[in-house]
Amino acid sequence: DQQVKQNSPSLSVQEGRISILNCDYTNSMFDYFLWYKKYPAEGPTFLISISSIKDKNEDGRFTVFLNKSAKHLSLHIVPSQPGDSAVYFCAASYTQGGSEKLVFGKGTKLTVNP
Amino acid sequence: EPEVTQTPSHQVTQMGQEVILRCVPISNHLYFYWYRQILGQKVEFLVSFYNNEISEKSEIFDDQFSVERPDGSNFTLKIRSTKLEDSAMYFCASSPGILSEQYFGPGTRLTVT
Numbered sequence: 001d002q003q004v005k006q007n008s009p010s011l012s013v014q015e016g017r018i019s020i021l022n023c024d025y026t027n028s029m030f031d032y033f034l035w036y037k038k039y040p041a042e043g044p045t046f047l048i049s050i051s052s053i054k055d056k057n058e059d060g061r062f063t064v065f066l067n068k069s070a071k072h073l074s075l076h077i078v079p080s081q082p083g084d085s086a087v088y089f090c091a092a093s094y095t096q097g098g099s100e101k102l103v104f105g106k107g108t109k110l111t112v113n114p
Numbered sequence: 115e116p117e118v119t120q121t122p123s124h125q126v127t128q129m130g131q132e133v134i135l136r137c138v139p140i141s142n143h144l145y146f147y148w149y150r151q152i153l154g155q156k157v158e159f160l161v162s163f164y165n166n167e168i169s170e171k172s173e174i175f176d177d178q179f180s181v182e183r184p185d186g187s188n189f190t191l192k193i194r195s196t197k198l199e200d201s202a203m204y205f206c207a208s209s210p211g212i213l214s215e216q217y218f219g220p221g222t223r224l225t226v227t
Binding site: 034041042045046089091098099102103106107 | 120147158205207217218
């Protein structure tokens with residue numbers, strides 16, 4: 001049951017360039033989306049979120065775009081830094097259904113090369 | 115900055131034994147969660163807890179699992195009779211409310227032998 005899909009298991013970019021991480025979802029009832037970053041031996045760290053009533057949310061170097069018609073969201077990191085190297089998880093929830101659970105994608109391992 | 119803490123960081127147990135994983139959520143949060151991640155797989159939801167009761171649970175959270183908030187600070191996950199397939203990282207999370215980000219602890223690595 002892959003309601004949230006991250007089809008790229010890995011991504012490598014040069015320092016200073018843009019990193020674009022993609023996520024697709026199948027459940028049209030999802031109304032809240034989040035990106036988490038995870039380092040080895042640590043728990044997921046919240047990065048940025050977006051509600052389904054918006055199509056863009058920006059926080060510093062991180063911007064999340066939501067395309068509801070395509071059931072697609074992306075995380076842009078500009079400029080990318082070596083410290084951004086981690087596994088990035090996309091997650092979604094259906095809060096209007098009274099559910100708080102997050103459904104995660106499998107993650108994309110980002111490597112930012114100096 | 116407040117954070118979610120979990121103990122122990124690593125627990126090794128024999129199949130059939132009971133384990134209790136402990137979590138201290140962020141103090142002013144109202145919603146508490148357990149997730150797990152089997153090696154190489156997705157992070158999966160187990161259970162959510164609000165107002166001293168389970169608000170939602172997944173099909174993974176069967177009768178072998180239970181959660182408790184024994185006092186004002188701790189939130190525990192008990193596995194009554196562990197199986198080999200329970201080996202995973204278990205993450206506790208908390209949030210101030212619905213439509214809020216969930217903050218995760220560092221995880222407990224459970225190894226069942």
